[in-house]
Amino acid sequence: MFTNVTRIKDFFIVGFPGLSPDYYIPVSVVLFILYLVIVGGNIFILVFVKCESSLHKPTYLIFCHLAMTDLAFGTATLPKIISKYWFDDSVISFYGCFVQMYFVHFLGATHSFILMVMALDRSIAVCAPLRYTAVFTNTTVSVLCGVSWILPLSWMVGIVVDALTLPFCNSNIILQCYCDHIAIARLGCENVREVEVVAFVGAMFFLLVPLGFIVSSYFIIIVAVIRISNSEGRMKTLSTCTPQLLITFIYYMPRCFVYMANIVGFRFSVPVRIIVVMLYSLLPAAINPIIYCFKTKDIKENLNRRFLVRKINTSSKT
Template identity: 60%
Template sequence: MKSTNTTNIKDFIIIGFPGLLPKYYGPVSVLLLIVFLAIVIGNVFILTVILLERTLHRPTYLIFFHLAMTDLAFGIVTLPKIIARYWWNDMISSFNVCFTQMYFVHSLGAIHSLILLMMAFDRFFAIWFPFKYPLVFTNKSVSIACCLCWVLTFIRMMGIVLHASTLPYCDLNIIMQCYCDHISITRLGCGERVSYVKLVAVGNAMVTLLVPLTLIILSYFFIIVAVLRMPHTQRQSKVLSTCAPQLFITCLYYVPRCFVYLANNLGFQFSLVVRIIITMTYSLVPAAVNPVIYCFKTKDIKQALRQRFNNRKISNALRYDK
């Protein structure tokens, strides 16, 4: 059968959570707004703390800085539109806007994955090669590496999005998702090339997720081996305390994704609503929770905040005495 090369649709309709009754639109929009505010306030707070505190101008915290930027950007890219859908019933997204959102959703996800890999490498070098670590992981080298993660990923994802845009979109324009992503959009494509475009995207997604994940697992495996070989319990606990926040952040990002991937391949089927809820959970919860982990699980950030708070108390006390 000969495929058409004509795209007939100009807009996509974002459904969000299929089957949700109108009486729940208000509570859902409020919940999404709370998540959005948590992501914005929490990550802006972390970015500000790292930027202002000179004691945190070190490679590990520069990596945290870039991770917080990806979390903040992802929340800004995805949540306002779905909040507007349930608050003002704004379901329409233009063709170009939807593809732009898809571009940033997948780019930011891939960048996040690479930043997590850099976090793992940072701890691996610090523990296995403590004397070479200051030479390899400098502020300059980490900044360059993080910037390359952003630039190269944006260039690579441009190809994936442009590839999807070459498909004709004939009649269907309903997206059963809370934001525009590659699967939801290409599912609406028509013609003979749809399966090929999907295959290229799946291959890219596997490389984006599985290659960094494999290297992250190997890094933390060798870190655990190094910890077990340490003679003193106190030293072991110190190393684990520095790795625990990063490991927890990594698990928050990867475990739900791997669960969904394995479930699909083992034949366990989710309903559409459950799938969307799981997707939103693993996409947004880490972005909202990560700032809390930075503050309460990272010793240097806690110390910097405590010092700043104490300095402010002293300053206010002196002003009051005057």
């Protein structure tokens, strides 16, 4: 029986432990620039694809869904940690913390499933190119991506409600830059193990099921590419998958590294762990729009055409 259970009204976000106050403003500026890059880059992709009718294709519709998850994730996490270092505002309300936790894990799970849809898109395009336009339409993508958004909803509600039932008696200090399930659950003082196991099983499902499908899809793609008789055809086919491979690699590789490190017993120090989590959570959201623009043929060609037309118009006016 716990007698020191207290009703917590607020949590305190620590951010990067041990960071000197002298670096608070520089860190907040860097995080603010990162947020602007995430917002600007992903909104640009959404608007550009919307305005270019030639990009109204399944592949670019998937890119838009990924851009929405990246934009939403950055908006859910960065403003509070920026406020912490810019205005020395470390306080987040009790329910506000759980709302943030909900969106952190919901958007992560959604992103994984949309990456799975993207792998399906590429596998059909490479393995059944003649049937691709008939099988994989914009409507099909909209349905699959819609399911990717809806599927994690009920699971995350259950996880949040489960964590809300915990009695908190240890502390209200969040050793992280945002509220996540691990950071909150560790503050509980009863039934913590049960709550953590349920959340871990759910997290593994939403991480490993899409990852398993993605690995299988790209294995099938590689086999199909190897069977192409000429080297030029192989390179051309692989180039159509390059953006998707880069996006998937950037998203999954750091996460798998962290999970594998935990399995083999390697433990990061708290500051290092927080930095690693921030890097693999937010850098992909900033980098993905660059990959879309410079590694995707149709987007790159449309951008070049737009800039060329503008340059010609400017020159003619001059």
